[in-house]
Amino acid sequence: MLIRSIRARWVQCGIPADQQHVSDFGLITSFDTAIISVETEDGLVGWGEAKAAVGSAGGCQAVVAAVNHELGPSLIGRDATQITGAWDAMYNGPRAGYATERGRAFPILGRRGLVVSAMSGIDMALWDLLGRRLDVSVLDLWGGPRQPTMPAYASGGWADAEGIGAQLGGYVAAGFASVKMRVGVMDGDVATSVARVEAARHALGPEVEIMVDAHGTYSPPEALRFAAAVAHLGLRWFEEPVSADDLVGARRVRAASPIAIAAGESVFTRFDFRDLISNEAVDVLQPDLAICGGPSEGRRIAALAETHQLELAPHCWGSALSFSAGVSLAFASSASRIVEYSLGANPLLHDMPEEQSTVRDGVVHAPTGPGFGVTPRLDFLDEYEVK
Numbered sequence: 001m002l003i004r005s006i007r008a009r010w011v012q013c014g015i016p017a018d019q020q021h022v023s024d025f026g027l028i029t030s031f032d033t034a035i036i037s038v039e040t041e042d043g044l045v046g047w048g049e050a051k052a053a054v055g056s057a058g059g060c061q062a063v064v065a066a067v068n069h070e071l072g073p074s075l076i077g078r079d080a081t082q083i084t085g086a087w088d089a090m091y092n093g094p095r096a097g098y099a100t101e102r103g104r105a106f107p108i109l110g111r112r113g114l115v116v117s118a119m120s121g122i123d124m125a126l127w128d129l130l131g132r133r134l135d136v137s138v139l140d141l142w143g144g145p146r147q148p149t150m151p152a153y154a155s156g157g158w159a160d161a162e163g164i165g166a167q168l169g170g171y172v173a174a175g176f177a178s179v180k181m182r183v184g185v186m187d188g189d190v191a192t193s194v195a196r197v198e199a200a201r202h203a204l205g206p207e208v209e210i211m212v213d214a215h216g217t218y219s220p221p222e223a224l225r226f227a228a229a230v231a232h233l234g235l236r237w238f239e240e241p242v243s244a245d246d247l248v249g250a251r252r253v254r255a256a257s258p259i260a261i262a263a264g265e266s267v268f269t270r271f272d273f274r275d276l277i278s279n280e281a282v283d284v285l286q287p288d289l290a291i292c293g294g295p296s297e298g299r300r301i302a303a304l305a306e307t308h309q310l311e312l313a314p315h316c317w318g319s320a321l322s323f324s325a326g327v328s329l330a331f332a333s334s335a336s337r338i339v340e341y342s343l344g345a346n347p348l349l350h351d352m353p354e355e356q357s358t359v360r361d362g363v364v365h366a367p368t369g370p371g372f373g374v375t376p377r378l379d380f381l382d383e384y385e386v387k
């Protein structure tokens with residue numbers, strides 16, 4: 001069960017022109033991620049994902065280099081089943097011995113950013129590998145699903161006030177009872193965002209749940225103006241109202257917002273989530289398991305959500321690998337009630353896996369396959385790898 005090799009590859013899928021969308025991240029012409037494979041000496045392979053950007057497109061050269069040339073080589077020859085030890089070794093580097101001895105972290109410089117994303121992909125692959133070795137789902141290793149199915153919410157909603165009703169209505173027609181739309185700086189001003197949300201509510205009626213996501217682009221005064229103006233529209237949550245760097249602003253917004261505040265896709269490790277919670281800046285925690293430190297760290301963040309009576313809704317905007325890892329975390333946590341499902345064009349979610357999707361008619365079914373239940377098609381990886 002010793003680790004023989006760890007490999008990352010940057011996979012880039014072009015999006016057909018008629019399926020591209022525009023947000024504050026610009027026109028999205030490709031979906032990019034880094035796919036990680038960990039192979040043991042007996043030939044078993046586990047799969048993971050590391051993201052270099054919270055959105056769809058982003059260069060993955062640096063995160064691939066961190067896996068292939070820094071973190072990966074440091075784990076060769078280790079026991080692949082010792083996942084917590086591997087995490088500590090990657091996070092603490094040469095001081096991992098002190099961390100074990102003293103019972104606290106002695107991190108090297110990579111406490112945030114792409115190094116932690118790279119760690120996430122390796123950690124995810126190690127969990128997948130353990131499940132495959134035991135021929136059980138990771139979800140079962142974590143105590144099994146608390147329910148057989150969970151509602152998924154359709155994540156998209158970029159159209160203007162004239163088109164937003166039809167766009168979100170399409171998601172509802174596909175079976176989703178909850179939908180999320182984008183707002184924020186891409187609209188130019190707060191009034192335009194408010195008009196789009198009003199149009200969405202008018203088109204969908206009172207029964208459909210609506211979330212809004214500002215991608216961290218409002219100033220605190222703008223976020224407060226927006227929240228006050230849409231307060232009567234019964235929104236489920238207001239996501240990333242302000243920059244992840246502005247914890248004071250986030251606290252200010254949450255204190256005054258009548259709408260629950262969601263955040264976390266842009267932050268790293270249990271330590272950032274602790275800071276969001278202790279600053280009373282968040283109601284819904286959204287770790288991305290291909291960014292935050294992987295499933296190991298996701299489990300610790302889930303425990304924080306459960307302890308503080310907050311909601312856990314993993315950020316699931318990536319390939320089928322991070323989607324299934326996030327779904328597994330949600331099913332295992334008493335703090336989760338709904339799962340994100342991307343309605344943007346995404347071949348990595350729909351076309352990469354050998355397996356059928358676990359999402360049908362707006363409902364996600366608990367993963368049951370070995371590991372995370374997602375096996376990337378090797379011909380797909382070969383076709384879309386950036387060489």
Ligand SMILES: [Mg+2]
Nearest residue numbers: 213239240265
């Ligand atoms: Mg978001």
